[in-house]
Amino acid sequence: MYDMATRKRALSLVAQGLSLNSASKETGISRSAIRSWQACIEPLPRIAGAPMRDTPADPAAYAYLLGLYLGDGCLSEHPHGGHQLRVACADAWPGLIDECRTAITKVHPQSKVYSLQRQGYVSVTSYNRSWPVLFPQHAPGKKHLRQIALQPWQQSIVGEFPWGFIRGLVHSDGCRITNWTTRLIGGARKRYEYPRYFFTNKSDDIRRMFTDALDAVGVAWKHPNAWNISVARRASVALMDAHVGPKY
Structure with a gap:
């Protein structure tokens, strides 16, 4: 995770005319992270008490989806900008596939959800520019090789809906x-x-x-x-x- 000062510096370099590649080399931050901050305009973490640009429409569904994401989910850059949320669900559990689709729709009703069949599993996929905001744990590298921490607003949701998160x-x-x-x-x-x-x-x-x-x-x-x-x-x-x- 990057603090606000680091994010502002990276965005200011781009605003001054540097390309994403140059800003990435200058700061050591990935191009995808800088691009996601541009899309969000006001990236997290926010000043205490300030509203987020995007919040889960259904916090209970978000607690469940957060658990799925931390286990079998990832974000990837879309060729035309923004990010795709992908959650891998085994073919053996069709009910899980349906629940994942439902949770994504409840969390962000404006997002379309697709089921892409892969060998042995279904990739439940949704495109939206808001996903890096809703899942700030997104960063380069495998999850178990880097620090993973919940933001205070996420911790609040998990505290309110612990069973959804556990599930x-x-x-x-x-x-x-x-x-x-x-x-x-x-x-x-x-x-x-x-x-x-x-x-x-x-x-x-x-x-x-x-x-x-x-x-x-x-x-x-x-x-x-x-x-x-x-x-x-x-x-x-x-x-x-x-x-x-x-x-x-």
Whole structure:
């Protein structure tokens, strides 16, 4: 993320007549970032209390879409300017594909949504100049190789709709599975099955966002290995079932 002074300097260089290439070389900031700031006119972060140029039309849907974006989403430059939001949804979960399309429409009703079939998945895609404003985590490089942090206005939405955010993260990089073990009951060994949730992401920051949200709603979790978060306690699984559920 770049502070306001850095953004203003880059935009001022362009305003003075430098090309995007020259401004990028001068500041070390990507051309796509500078172009997105130009499109937004008044880039985030904003002065406290000032309204944003673009805000989610439906904050609850945005919390869910933010989870999807952090897991399986990205922004890419459009050849004619602006950006495309793309969320990869596996063919195995047609309900997830529909929910993703619905969430995008609710967040930005003016944007058209397209489903582009790829090998093994559907890329749910929408073009709008506002996407870099609504998803300021966009930057060059893979998410797990750079810092990811929510803006205060995003954190406020997640705080108000934590289950939507959790559901989006689980629908992108999580799953609900059934484990089993055996127990000796009355002298006989019987099979015992129990459900659990997993969330897997290489980004320490995104895993922390997930566990912070779980803490906020009272879900107990464990960190069994480097990239995984596990929810296995019966009461916590019941909470997850009530608000998240398996993919479909």
